[in-house]
Amino acid sequence: MTYRIIRSNRRSLCAQIREGQLVVRAPKEASQGEIERFLLKHKDWIEAHLTKAQEQKRALEHCPKLTPEEVRALRAKAKKVIPERVAYYAPLIGVTYGKITIRMQRSRWGSCTANGNLSFNALLMLAPLSVLDSIVVHELCHRKQMNHSRRFYEEVLRVYPAYRQERRWLTKNGHLLFASVSK
Helix, strand or coil: CEEEEEEECCCCCCEEEEECCCEEEEEEECCHHHHHHHHHCCCHHHHHHHHHHHHHHHHHHHHCCCCCCHHHHHHHHHHHHHHHHHHHHHHHHHCCCEEEECCCCCCCCEECCCCCCEEHHHHHCCCHHHHHHHHHHHHHHHHCCCCCHHHHHHHHHHCCHHHHHHHHHHHHHHHHHHHCCCC
């Protein structure tokens, strides 16, 4: 099994699949033997996730890329739809917000700053509306809890009970949306 080791001041070992490759994050003082035992212990998880990464990579090879015109149209649609969804959910949560920014991003769906500015990925327009709503609620709930604590998720689920289901959709399909944007 081939892998790349990244050593740092961390306390424990972890394995990640990045761009279809196994990456082991290890404490600076971890021995090669410790790393090998860790990999053997987690062999099933590693093999399953490497297989999944390879399947996703094959699927991405056939994923159509958005043209510049399609990207512009997607952003225009997002600039209309997303503020409407934010305006709908903010009073239900009991929060205010600042500026809304729409971006084409390759790694995140949304963000919320401490002063209430919201940013959303225009690619959400390619997802079902329920998925968009779950991200809007998630970001607006950061106006009450600027973290991902249990209390934060309790608030998200209070407002949007299907949140976990929609997140599963993004986990399963989000990489295809990200892949539609040319690098």
